[in-house]
Amino acid sequence: xxxxxxxxxxxxxxxxxxxxxxxxxxxxxxxxxxxxxxxxxxxxxxxxxxxxxxxxxxxxxxxxxxxxxxxxxxxxxxxxxxxxxxxxxxxxxxxxxxxxxxxxxxxxxxxxxxxxxxxxxxxxxxx
Amino acid sequence: xxxxxxxxxxxxxxxxxxxxxxxxxxxxxxxxxxxxxxxxxxxxxxxxxxxxxxxxxxxxxxxxxxxxxxxxxxxxxxxxxxxxxxxxxxxxxxxxxxxxxxxxxxxxxxxxxxxxxxxxxxxxxxxxxxxxxxxxxxxxxxxxxxxxxxxxxxxxxxxxxxxxxxxxxxxxxxxxxxxxxxxxxxxxxxxxxxxxxxxxxxxxxxxxxxxxxxxxxxxxxxxxxxxxxxxxxxxxxxxxxxxxxxxxxxxxxxxxxxxxxxxxxxxxxxxxxxxxxxxxxxxxxxxxxxxxxxxxxxxxxxxxxxxxxxxxxxxxxxxxxxxxxxxxxxxxxxxxxxxxxxxxxxxxxxxxxxxxxxxxxxxxxxxxxxxxxxxxxxxxxxxxxxxxxxxxxxxxxxxxxxxxxxxxxxxxxxxxxxxxxxxxxxxxxxxxxxxxxxxxxxxxxxxxxxxxxxxxxxxxxxxxxxxxxxxxxxxxxxxxxxxxxxxxxxxxxxxxxxxxxxxxxxxxxxxxxxxxxxxxxxxxxxxxxxxxxxxxxxxxxxxxxxxxxxxxxxxxxxxxx
Numbered sequence: 176x177x178x179x180x181x182x183x184x185x186x187x188x189x190x191x192x193x194x195x196x197x198x199x200x201x202x203x204x205x206x207x208x209x210x211x212x213x214x215x216x217x218x219x220x221x222x223x224x225x226x227x228x229x230x231x232x233x234x235x236x237x238x239x240x241x242x243x244x245x246x247x248x249x250x251x252x253x254x255x256x257x258x259x260x261x262x263x264x265x266x267x268x269x270x271x272x273x274x275x276x277x278x279x280x281x282x283x284x285x286x287x288x289x290x291x292x293x294x295x296x297x298x299x300x301x302x
Numbered sequence: 303x304x305x306x307x308x309x310x311x312x313x314x315x316x317x318x319x320x321x322x323x324x325x326x327x328x329x330x331x332x333x334x335x336x337x338x339x340x341x342x343x344x345x346x347x348x349x350x351x352x353x354x355x356x357x358x359x360x361x362x363x364x365x366x367x368x369x370x371x372x373x374x375x376x377x378x379x380x381x382x383x384x385x386x387x388x389x390x391x392x393x394x395x396x397x398x399x400x401x402x403x404x405x406x407x408x409x410x411x412x413x414x415x416x417x418x419x420x421x422x423x424x425x426x427x428x429x430x431x432x433x434x435x436x437x438x439x440x441x442x443x444x445x446x447x448x449x450x451x452x453x454x455x456x457x458x459x460x461x462x463x464x465x466x467x468x469x470x471x472x473x474x475x476x477x478x479x480x481x482x483x484x485x486x487x488x489x490x491x492x493x494x495x496x497x498x499x500x501x502x503x504x505x506x507x508x509x510x511x512x513x514x515x516x517x518x519x520x521x522x523x524x525x526x527x528x529x530x531x532x533x534x535x536x537x538x539x540x541x542x543x544x545x546x547x548x549x550x551x552x553x554x555x556x557x558x559x560x561x562x563x564x565x566x567x568x569x570x571x572x573x574x575x576x577x578x579x580x581x582x583x584x585x586x587x588x589x590x591x592x593x594x595x596x597x598x599x600x601x602x603x604x605x606x607x608x609x610x611x612x613x614x615x616x617x618x619x620x621x622x623x624x625x626x627x628x629x630x631x632x633x634x635x636x637x638x639x640x641x642x643x644x645x646x647x648x649x650x651x652x653x654x655x656x657x658x659x660x661x662x663x664x665x666x667x668x669x670x671x672x673x674x675x676x677x678x679x680x681x682x683x684x685x686x687x688x689x690x691x692x693x694x695x696x697x698x699x700x701x702x703x704x705x706x707x708x709x710x711x712x713x714x715x716x717x718x719x720x721x722x723x724x725x726x727x728x729x730x731x732x733x734x735x736x737x738x739x740x741x742x743x744x745x746x747x748x749x750x751x752x753x754x755x756x757x758x759x760x761x762x763x764x765x766x767x768x769x770x771x772x773x774x775x776x777x778x779x780x781x782x783x784x785x786x787x788x789x790x791x792x793x794x795x796x797x798x799x800x801x802x803x804x805x806x807x808x809x810x811x812x813x814x815x816x817x818x819x820x821x822x823x824x825x826x827x828x829x830x831x832x833x834x835x836x837x838x839x840x841x842x843x844x845x846x847x848x849x850x851x852x853x854x855x856x857x858x859x860x861x862x863x
Contacts, residue, residue, distance in 0.1 A: 187649050193656040200663055231645075258648050258701075262761045263754050266722045275729065280652035280694045283659050292729065 179294045180221075183207040184214040184240065185229040185256070194227075197283060203290070211235030215243050222248045225293045227286070229279070230257045230264050238267060245272045250300060252293035256281065317613065318606055325602045326595075333594065337587055345580055352576040355499065356556040357541050360569045363497050363505055364560050370493060371453055371561060374411075374468050374485065377403065379451070382472035382481050390416045390481065391424035400427040412465060412484040419447065419478055428484070430461045437482075442467045446480055453561060455509045456487045456524055464524040466490070466515075487524050491516035494567075502553075502572040507565045510535060515565055520549065537563050545573065644697040651693050658686040699825075711860060713748040714756065716791060720779050723760040727768055734773045741780035749789055750859040751836050759829045759840075763793045763852050766825070770797025770850060784855065788838070791854045799846040808842055836860055 181203045185191040191207045199205045206223070208214035212235055214226065226244060230237035241253050255268040255276040265276040274293040277286060381390075381399060389395045400414045413428020421438030437443040442454035446469040454467040464487035471480050494516045497505055507515035512528045512535060522528075528535070532548060543556045552573040560567050574581070662683045664670060673679075721740075728738050767777045775796040782790045800808065809830040833840045838856040 187653065190649065190653045190656055193653065193660050197656065197660050197663055258645055262723060262726060262757050265726055266757065269722070269725055276726065278694075278698055280648055280655050280690070280697075282691065283656070288733075289730075292733070 178202060178204040179224045179290070181205045181290060182214060182217060182223040182226045184209075184211065184226060184232070184237075186210060186232045187229075194283075198287070198290070201287060211237070211240035211243070214240060215247065218244055218248055218251065223251050224297055225274075225290050226251055226253045227290070228253050228255055228273075230255055230268070238264070238271060241268060241271050241273055250297055252297045254286070254289050254293055318610060321606055321609065322602055325606075326599065329598045329602075330595070333591065337591065341580075341584065341587070344583070345577065348577060348580055352554055352571065353543050353556075356554055356569055356571060357543060359497065359499055359503070359505070360541050360556040360558050360567060363494075363569065364558050364567055366497070367494060367507075367567065368560055371468075374483070375451055375453065375470070378468055378470045378481055378483055382470050387416075387472070387474050387477055387479050391479070393425045393427075396425040397427050410485055410489045412486045415482045417443075417480040417482060419480070424479070432460060435460050442469055443480070445469075446471050446482075453564075455511075455513065455564070456490075456515045458525065464488070487516075491524060500571050500575045501578075502575040503569070504571070505567065505569045507560075507567055508533060508535070510537070510564055510566065519570065533557075533566070533568065535566060640700045644700040647693070648697055651690055651697065655687060655690040655694070658683045658690065662687065711750055711752055714751055714753045715746075715748055716756075716781055716789060716856075717742040717744075717746055719753055719756060720760055720781070720791065723757050723764060724779060726761065727764055731768055731777070734768075734771075736768060736771050736774070737776045739776055739778045741778060743781045743783055743789075746781050746783055746789060747858060749856055751856060755832045755836060756856070759832050759854065760791070760793070762825045762829050767793060767795035767797060767850070770795050770799075772797070775849075787858045788855050789858065791856070792851060793854075794849060794851040796849045799848055800842070800844040800850055801846055805842060805844055809840070 181198055183191050183195055183198070183205060184207070185194075186209055188209065191209070195205045195207045206217060208217055210232055214228070215235075217223070218226070228237050228240060228244075232240075235243075237255060237257075241255070244251055244253055249272075252274040253268075253272070255265060255273045256279045257264050257268075257276055258279050265273075268276055274296060275289045277289060381403070385395070385399060390399070396414060396416060400411070403411060403414070413426065413430060413432070415426040415428070415432065416424045417437060418424055421436045421440070421443055423433050423435065426433045440459070441457075442452050445454070446452040450471045452467065452469045454469075456464050456466045458464060459467075465484045466487060467482055467484055469480055469482040471478060473479075494505055494507055497503075502519075504519040505516075506518050508528055509515055512533075514522050514524055514526045514528065517523055518526075537559060541556055541558045543554070545552065545554050553570045554573060554576060555568060555570040557566055557568045559565070662680065665676065665680050665683065670676065720742075724738050724740075731738065764777065771777070777796075778792070778794040780792045780794075782792070784790055809826050830840055833854055833856070836856060837860045838854060840855075841853045842850065843853075844850040
């Protein structure tokens with residue numbers, strides 16, 4: 176079975192690294208990027224199944240990155256991580272084609288459920 | 303928080319007096335104006351009536367007196383024409399004539415005499431002994447020689463009693479003679495005085511040389527001289543009317559000349575008598591004025607009390623609003639501050655959570671099972687995760703609490719808005735067999751509101767509904783246009799329902815039925831606050847075991863409701 180390819184995009188290094196280790200240990204192939212531009216380069220080189228994308232990032236914002244990801248690789252599903260309590264950025268993200276969203280900080284189990292759902296959705300689309 | 307209405311302030315005392323004084327002034331001035339106008343119009347109408355009456359009395363009386371004198375003179379002339387001189391100077395025949403006159407004509411002659419041109423009596427009938435008197439020096443006698451007919455002024459004469467003379471000169475053949483009669487002044491006076499009107503109306507006669515011919519009202523007797531300045535004896539035509547003060551009395555007077563401008567007929571009436579009714583009215587008016595004024599004052603004070611209470615209430619409300627405004631500003635600042643802190647804390651918190659999670663992951667590995675204190679470490683790390691989770695919930699709530707107070711308004715399609723929010727949870731909900739059932743009013747108009755805030759509320763309510771169902775159930779989302787200018791959104795779940803005793807407290811801040819640490823109790827109170835701020839209302843109905851329905855009513859435009 177192909178391991179789902181997950182890309183974590185977050186400017187907070189320690190968070191990103193630890194999360195990467197944790198998800199990797201759950202039998203996923205995990206990549207990470209510190210910002211939007213880096214993430215887009217990686218996706219261009221090698222498409223991902225699911226991107227977990229922080230909304231609040233310096234430089235290219237989460238929503239801008241999302242738009243670009245959908246341009247480059249429409250099948251890639253994106254889960255937004257928002258720091259806002261407001262649902263507005265989440266709705267904005269959903270409108271732009273995000274699969275789901277989570278409030279940051281989030282519970283890993285919630286995140287894993289959403290990643291799995293997203294992966295299955297992507298697979299069924301493709302299939 | 304209950305608020306006490308403050309006692310009267312300097313400002314309300316001042317206001318009270320301002321209003322009392324202006325009320326009373328307005329009322330007094332208008333009542334005074336009405337009263338004054340009526341009073342003076344009434345007075346002038348009474349005065350006109352009195353004048354007219356006085357003038358008509360004078361004219362009527364003039365006619366009566368002149369008729370009386372004319373009749374006497376006529377009778378005299380008739381006698382001189384009907385009876386021969388020879389007969390008249392016969393004492394016996396003159397007596398017969400006198401008694402006939404007395405009986406048939408009812409004239410008030412006191413006596414009757416026939417004189418020759420030398421002033422000697424040829425015959426005399428009467429109660430006085432005047433037969434031998436010579437009248438050649440009497441004024442009236444000299445007048446009658448010239449004028450043929452004389453009615454004299456009142457005088458005392460030989461008899462020393464007030465009387466006046468009517469004398470007629472007649473010529474038959476070569477002989478001229480004079481028929482003279484006396485009218486008793488008392489009798490004449492009673493004729494003049496007889497015409498009375500009102501309580502004080504009185505008439506009297508003054509001769510042109512200033513002697514009372516009849517009694518005056520102020521006690522002057524016949525033949526008394528008129529006090530200088532009391533009466534103007536200038537001759538004029540017609541009737542003169544005037545108001546005068548004399549001996550501390552005010553009266554209306556009318557006068558006219560009678561008997562060929564020899565006698566002045568005066569009619570007078572007291573002003574008090576004329577205006578008696580008016581004065582009575584004035585007295586009543588003063589009483590009514592007083593009563594009305596008191597009533598007015600009482601009404602004024604009562605309405606003042608009412609008004610001031612309203613003003614105080616409004617003041618208190620204003621104060622409350624001010625305080626609320628300050629409070630909301632404070633909250634907004636606190637909100638901004640806490641949002642900043644929450645954002646800053648979120649990242650380290652995420653890292654703490656992840657690190658603890660990672661360590662837990664490691665400890666779960668097989669090769670780690672045997673290490674000392676393995677269970678203690680696992681327990682400790684789980685606790686770190688749990689507490690980080692609590693912190694996470696707190697920062698989320700802080701962030702939602704801090705949401706900006708100022709609304710950004712735009713036209714919103716509520717059906718679409720609900721769909722957007724529902725989409726956030728629908729995929730996940732489907733996994734737990736929770737079905738979203740939509741029943742939208744397709745004709746629902748766009749409403750002007752803050753979409754972001756409404757979304758937040760809908761998101762909270764949908765989350766609550768999902769939590770209430772847990773697994774297997776339905777969430778009904780519906781919209782309706784109300785008859786008034788508002789729309790209604792209903793979110794109904796088939797969840798566990800809420801106990802009746804909790805239902806009334808559900809919108810209270812910090813009220814929660816969730817387990818400690820799971821809910822902050824801020825969600826519904828924030829929803830309630832948002833909807834109220836948007837000019838709407840939020841209701842809840844629930845039955846344990848059947849589910850809960852939240853109904854939100856929003857105006858078509860904020861401020862239109």
